[in-house]
Amino acid sequence: MRWLERLVATAVLSMSIALAGVGASYGQDKVVRIGFQKYGKLVLLKSKGTLEDKLKAAGYRVVWTEFPSGPPLLEALNVGAIDFGNTGEAPPIRPGRGRADSIRRL
Numbered sequence: 099m100r101w102l103e104r105l106v107a108t109a110v111l112s113m114s115i116a117l118a119g120v121g122a123s124y125g126q127d128k129v130v131r132i133g134f135q136k137y138g139k140l141v142l143l144k145s146k147g148t149l150e151d152k153l154k155a156a157g158y159r160v161v162w163t164e165f166p167s168g169p170p171l172l173e174a175l176n177v178g179a180i181d182f183g184n185t186g187e188a189p190p191i192r193p194g195r196g197r198a199d200s201i202r203r204l
Contacts, residue, residue, distance in 0.1 A: 129161055130153060133180040134171075168186055
């Protein structure tokens with residue numbers, strides 16, 4: 099359960115940074131557009147609804163947009179279609195070729 103608290107804290111901090119940029123660039127428009135994929139930490143945050151509750155108190159509305167993969171999400175971020183997004187997870191690490199002292203990233 100500790101990891102969930104860290105996830106929420108990290109998301110709120112990240113969104114605070116994003117909101118500073120959103121507020122500066124959009125003036126009175128109080129919408130935060132978040133891009134996500136079917137897996138990962140943002141799906142958990144979206145399903146719990148905690149971010150919407152916290153930002154609603156500050157007068158912001160959250161709009162979630164699902165992307166099939168990382169490159170379209172990054173392109174949307176690049177052109178300003180979304181304000182925040184997360185692509186991919188950390189790659190798994192495992193011993194290579196049966197040797198415990200040899201570790202490689204997949």
